[in-house]
Amino acid sequence: MMDLTVDEHLIRAAVIAPKSAIDAFSAPALRERITNLLDSGVTNLVLDLSSTPFMDSAGMSVLVMALKRSRMAGGNVRMVAPKIEAANRILKLTRFDQVFEFSASAEEALAVWRKA
Amino acid sequence: MAEVMKLDLPGSLSQVAHLREAVADTLRMLKGVEDAESICYNVQLAAQEIAVNIVEHAYKGGRDPERQRIRATLSVFQRPRRIEIELRDSGAPFNPAAMPDPALDDVHEGGYGVFLARTLLDELACERESSGNCWRLIKNIP
Numbered sequence: 001m002m003d004l005t006v007d008e009h010l011i012r013a014a015v016i017a018p019k020s021a022i023d024a025f026s027a028p029a030l031r032e033r034i035t036n037l038l039d040s041g042v043t044n045l046v047l048d049l050s051s052t053p054f055m056d057s058a059g060m061s062v063l064v065m066a067l068k069r070s071r072m073a074g075g076n077v078r079m080v081a082p083k084i085e086a087a088n089r090i091l092k093l094t095r096f097d098q099v100f101e102f103s104a105s106a107e108e109a110l111a112v113w114r115k116a
Numbered sequence: 117m118a119e120v121m122k123l124d125l126p127g128s129l130s131q132v133a134h135l136r137e138a139v140a141d142t143l144r145m146l147k148g149v150e151d152a153e154s155i156c157y158n159v160q161l162a163a164q165e166i167a168v169n170i171v172e173h174a175y176k177g178g179r180d181p182e183r184q185r186i187r188a189t190l191s192v193f194q195r196p197r198r199i200e201i202e203l204r205d206s207g208a209p210f211n212p213a214a215m216p217d218p219a220l221d222d223v224h225e226g227g228y229g230v231f232l233a234r235t236l237l238d239e240l241a242c243e244r245e246s247s248g249n250c251w252r253l254i255k256n257i258p
Contacts, residue, residue: 024168025129054136054157056164057228064225086157093235099223
Protein backbone atom coordinates (compact mmCIF):
# COMPACT_ATOMS: atom_id res chain seq x y z
CA MET A 1 0.00 0.00 0.00
CA MET A 2 1.46 3.33 -1.04
CA ASP A 3 2.01 5.74 1.81
CA LEU A 4 0.48 9.00 0.73
CA THR A 5 -1.74 11.82 1.79
CA VAL A 6 -4.38 13.33 -0.45
CA ASP A 7 -5.78 16.75 0.38
CA GLU A 8 -8.51 17.78 -1.96
CA HIS A 9 -9.50 21.43 -1.94
CA LEU A 10 -12.61 22.35 -3.75
CA ILE A 11 -13.57 25.93 -3.08
CA ARG A 12 -16.49 27.57 -4.75
CA ALA A 13 -15.68 31.19 -5.25
CA ALA A 14 -17.33 34.02 -7.13
CA VAL A 15 -15.98 37.36 -8.24
CA ILE A 16 -18.38 40.26 -7.97
CA ALA A 17 -17.22 43.42 -9.69
CA PRO A 18 -19.76 46.27 -9.64
CA LYS A 19 -19.06 48.74 -12.41
CA SER A 20 -21.68 51.30 -11.39
CA ALA A 21 -22.51 53.04 -8.13
CA ILE A 22 -23.50 50.88 -5.17
CA ASP A 23 -25.97 53.11 -3.41
CA ALA A 24 -29.21 52.84 -1.48
CA PHE A 25 -31.10 52.38 -4.75
CA SER A 26 -28.90 49.68 -6.29
CA ALA A 27 -27.75 47.93 -3.11
CA PRO A 28 -30.85 45.69 -2.74
CA ALA A 29 -30.17 44.07 -6.14
CA LEU A 30 -26.53 43.48 -5.22
CA ARG A 31 -27.61 42.04 -1.87
CA GLU A 32 -29.98 39.66 -3.62
CA ARG A 33 -27.31 38.57 -6.11
CA ILE A 34 -24.83 37.83 -3.34
CA THR A 35 -27.44 36.05 -1.23
CA ASN A 36 -28.33 33.83 -4.20
CA LEU A 37 -24.67 32.96 -4.75
CA LEU A 38 -24.19 32.07 -1.10
CA ASP A 39 -27.42 30.07 -1.05
CA SER A 40 -26.23 28.13 -4.09
CA GLY A 41 -23.11 26.92 -2.28
CA VAL A 42 -20.56 29.59 -3.05
CA THR A 43 -18.55 30.18 0.12
CA ASN A 44 -15.79 32.54 -0.97
CA LEU A 45 -16.39 35.90 -2.54
CA VAL A 46 -14.12 38.40 -4.18
CA LEU A 47 -15.64 41.87 -4.03
CA ASP A 48 -13.75 43.70 -6.72
CA LEU A 49 -14.43 47.39 -6.17
CA SER A 50 -11.65 48.57 -8.49
CA SER A 51 -14.16 49.81 -11.08
CA THR A 52 -16.87 50.93 -8.68
CA PRO A 53 -17.28 54.69 -9.02
CA PHE A 54 -19.25 55.36 -5.82
CA MET A 55 -20.44 53.54 -2.72
CA ASP A 56 -22.62 54.78 0.11
CA SER A 57 -23.39 53.27 3.51
CA ALA A 58 -26.11 51.06 2.00
CA GLY A 59 -23.45 49.55 -0.23
CA MET A 60 -21.16 49.09 2.76
CA SER A 61 -23.99 47.28 4.51
CA VAL A 62 -24.04 44.73 1.67
CA LEU A 63 -20.29 44.18 2.05
CA VAL A 64 -20.76 43.43 5.74
CA MET A 65 -23.63 41.05 5.02
CA ALA A 66 -21.46 39.22 2.48
CA LEU A 67 -18.57 38.96 4.93
CA LYS A 68 -20.71 37.66 7.79
CA ARG A 69 -22.58 35.13 5.67
CA SER A 70 -19.53 33.78 3.90
CA ARG A 71 -17.62 33.36 7.17
CA MET A 72 -20.63 31.59 8.68
CA ALA A 73 -20.43 29.17 5.75
CA GLY A 74 -16.73 28.57 6.40
CA GLY A 75 -15.57 30.88 3.63
CA ASN A 76 -14.30 34.39 3.43
CA VAL A 77 -14.47 37.62 1.45
CA ARG A 78 -11.46 39.23 -0.13
CA MET A 79 -11.79 42.75 -1.36
CA VAL A 80 -10.06 44.49 -4.25
CA ALA A 81 -9.85 48.11 -3.15
CA PRO A 82 -11.53 50.92 -5.07
CA LYS A 83 -9.21 52.82 -7.39
CA ILE A 84 -10.81 56.05 -6.23
CA GLU A 85 -8.72 57.32 -3.35
CA ALA A 86 -11.64 59.01 -1.57
CA ALA A 87 -13.56 55.72 -1.53
CA ASN A 88 -10.52 54.02 -0.03
CA ARG A 89 -10.36 56.62 2.68
CA ILE A 90 -13.98 55.90 3.61
CA LEU A 91 -13.08 52.23 4.07
CA LYS A 92 -10.28 53.32 6.40
CA LEU A 93 -12.46 55.83 8.23
CA THR A 94 -15.00 53.12 9.03
CA ARG A 95 -12.18 50.62 9.70
CA PHE A 96 -13.44 48.24 7.05
CA ASP A 97 -9.80 47.96 6.01
CA GLN A 98 -9.06 46.20 9.32
CA VAL A 99 -11.83 43.63 9.02
CA PHE A 100 -11.77 42.70 5.34
CA GLU A 101 -8.80 41.04 3.70
CA PHE A 102 -7.51 42.75 0.58
CA SER A 103 -5.88 41.59 -2.63
CA ALA A 104 -4.43 43.65 -5.44
CA SER A 105 -6.66 41.99 -8.04
CA ALA A 106 -9.42 39.41 -8.34
CA GLU A 107 -6.90 36.91 -9.78
CA GLU A 108 -4.64 37.38 -6.79
CA ALA A 109 -7.57 36.89 -4.42
CA LEU A 110 -8.52 33.62 -6.10
CA ALA A 111 -4.89 32.49 -6.02
CA VAL A 112 -4.83 32.87 -2.23
CA TRP A 113 -7.61 30.31 -1.94
CA ARG A 114 -6.11 28.00 -4.54
CA LYS A 115 -2.93 27.82 -2.48
CA ALA A 116 -4.80 27.23 0.81
CA MET B 117 -21.49 86.39 -3.79
CA ALA B 118 -22.77 82.84 -4.09
CA GLU B 119 -23.43 80.71 -7.13
CA VAL B 120 -26.67 78.86 -6.43
CA MET B 121 -28.27 75.77 -7.90
CA LYS B 122 -31.74 74.57 -6.93
CA LEU B 123 -33.20 71.12 -7.33
CA ASP B 124 -36.65 69.74 -6.56
CA LEU B 125 -36.58 65.95 -6.45
CA PRO B 126 -39.18 63.29 -5.79
CA GLY B 127 -38.41 61.72 -2.40
CA SER B 128 -37.33 58.40 -3.87
CA LEU B 129 -34.08 56.46 -3.64
CA SER B 130 -34.05 56.23 -7.42
CA GLN B 131 -33.70 60.02 -7.64
CA VAL B 132 -30.92 60.67 -5.15
CA ALA B 133 -28.20 60.23 -7.79
CA HIS B 134 -29.40 63.53 -9.31
CA LEU B 135 -28.34 65.25 -6.11
CA ARG B 136 -24.85 63.75 -6.46
CA GLU B 137 -24.65 65.11 -10.00
CA ALA B 138 -25.76 68.53 -8.78
CA VAL B 139 -23.04 68.50 -6.11
CA ALA B 140 -20.43 67.79 -8.79
CA ASP B 141 -21.83 70.49 -11.09
CA THR B 142 -21.86 73.04 -8.26
CA LEU B 143 -18.33 72.28 -7.12
CA ARG B 144 -17.07 72.64 -10.70
CA MET B 145 -17.86 76.34 -10.35
CA LEU B 146 -14.87 76.60 -8.01
CA LYS B 147 -11.64 76.71 -9.95
CA GLY B 148 -8.20 75.61 -8.84
CA VAL B 149 -9.31 73.42 -5.94
CA GLU B 150 -6.61 71.06 -4.76
CA ASP B 151 -7.74 67.42 -4.53
CA ALA B 152 -11.06 68.47 -6.07
CA GLU B 153 -11.99 64.87 -6.88
CA SER B 154 -11.80 63.73 -3.27
CA ILE B 155 -13.62 66.80 -1.97
CA CYS B 156 -16.37 66.20 -4.51
CA TYR B 157 -16.65 62.51 -3.58
CA ASN B 158 -16.89 63.33 0.12
CA VAL B 159 -19.55 66.01 -0.33
CA GLN B 160 -21.49 63.77 -2.70
CA LEU B 161 -21.37 60.96 -0.14
CA ALA B 162 -22.47 63.25 2.70
CA ALA B 163 -25.38 64.64 0.64
CA GLN B 164 -26.30 61.14 -0.48
CA GLU B 165 -26.48 59.88 3.11
CA ILE B 166 -28.71 62.75 4.22
CA ALA B 167 -31.02 62.44 1.21
CA VAL B 168 -31.35 58.69 1.81
CA ASN B 169 -32.05 59.44 5.45
CA ILE B 170 -34.85 61.80 4.38
CA VAL B 171 -36.43 59.13 2.17
CA GLU B 172 -36.09 56.34 4.69
CA HIS B 173 -36.88 58.19 7.92
CA ALA B 174 -38.69 61.47 7.27
CA TYR B 175 -40.71 59.89 4.44
CA LYS B 176 -40.76 56.36 5.92
CA GLY B 177 -39.43 54.77 2.76
CA GLY B 178 -40.84 57.23 0.24
CA ARG B 179 -44.21 55.74 -0.63
CA ASP B 180 -45.47 58.88 -2.33
CA PRO B 181 -42.41 60.42 -4.03
CA GLU B 182 -44.38 62.85 -6.16
CA ARG B 183 -45.75 64.58 -3.07
CA GLN B 184 -42.83 63.81 -0.78
CA ARG B 185 -40.19 66.11 -2.23
CA ILE B 186 -36.56 66.85 -1.46
CA ARG B 187 -35.87 70.50 -2.16
CA ALA B 188 -32.16 71.16 -2.45
CA THR B 189 -30.32 74.46 -2.59
CA LEU B 190 -26.62 74.18 -3.35
CA SER B 191 -24.48 77.29 -2.97
CA VAL B 192 -20.79 77.83 -3.50
CA PHE B 193 -19.01 80.81 -1.98
CA GLN B 194 -15.60 82.10 -3.01
CA ARG B 195 -14.63 83.90 0.21
CA PRO B 196 -14.21 81.93 2.32
CA ARG B 197 -14.41 79.12 -0.18
CA ARG B 198 -17.11 76.62 0.76
CA ILE B 199 -20.17 74.75 -0.40
CA GLU B 200 -23.42 74.90 1.52
CA ILE B 201 -26.27 72.51 0.81
CA GLU B 202 -29.75 72.85 2.24
CA LEU B 203 -32.07 69.87 1.96
CA ARG B 204 -35.69 70.46 2.89
CA ASP B 205 -38.35 67.81 3.34
CA SER B 206 -41.94 67.80 4.56
CA GLY B 207 -41.62 64.61 6.56
CA ALA B 208 -41.39 63.40 10.13
CA PRO B 209 -38.97 65.11 12.54
CA PHE B 210 -35.45 63.77 12.76
CA ASN B 211 -32.83 64.48 15.37
CA PRO B 212 -29.31 63.68 14.14
CA ALA B 213 -27.90 64.29 17.62
CA ALA B 214 -29.83 61.23 18.77
CA MET B 215 -27.93 59.06 16.27
CA PRO B 216 -24.90 57.59 18.04
CA ASP B 217 -21.71 57.03 16.10
CA PRO B 218 -21.21 53.36 15.22
CA ALA B 219 -18.72 51.42 17.34
CA LEU B 220 -15.68 51.18 15.11
CA ASP B 221 -14.17 48.11 16.77
CA ASP B 222 -16.15 45.93 14.34
CA VAL B 223 -18.10 46.41 11.12
CA HIS B 224 -21.88 46.70 11.17
CA GLU B 225 -24.67 46.42 8.64
CA GLY B 226 -26.03 49.87 9.45
CA GLY B 227 -25.53 53.07 11.36
CA TYR B 228 -22.85 54.71 9.20
CA GLY B 229 -24.98 57.22 7.27
CA VAL B 230 -25.18 60.21 9.60
CA PHE B 231 -21.74 59.35 11.01
CA LEU B 232 -20.19 59.63 7.55
CA ALA B 233 -21.98 62.88 6.78
CA ARG B 234 -20.94 64.34 10.13
CA THR B 235 -17.35 63.23 9.68
CA LEU B 236 -16.93 64.33 6.06
CA LEU B 237 -18.45 67.80 6.53
CA ASP B 238 -17.42 70.79 8.58
CA GLU B 239 -20.98 71.42 9.73
CA LEU B 240 -24.11 69.29 9.73
CA ALA B 241 -27.33 70.51 11.29
CA CYS B 242 -30.99 69.64 11.05
CA GLU B 243 -33.64 72.12 12.14
CA ARG B 244 -37.34 71.53 12.42
CA GLU B 245 -39.34 74.08 10.43
CA SER B 246 -43.09 74.53 10.33
CA SER B 247 -43.52 72.26 7.31
CA GLY B 248 -40.67 69.80 7.73
CA ASN B 249 -36.94 69.43 8.29
CA CYS B 250 -34.14 71.59 6.96
CA TRP B 251 -30.74 69.97 6.80
CA ARG B 252 -27.72 72.22 6.37
CA LEU B 253 -24.46 70.74 5.13
CA ILE B 254 -21.32 72.86 4.97
CA LYS B 255 -17.91 71.91 3.62
CA ASN B 256 -15.09 74.42 3.76
CA ILE B 257 -12.76 74.13 0.81
CA PRO B 258 -9.12 75.12 1.28
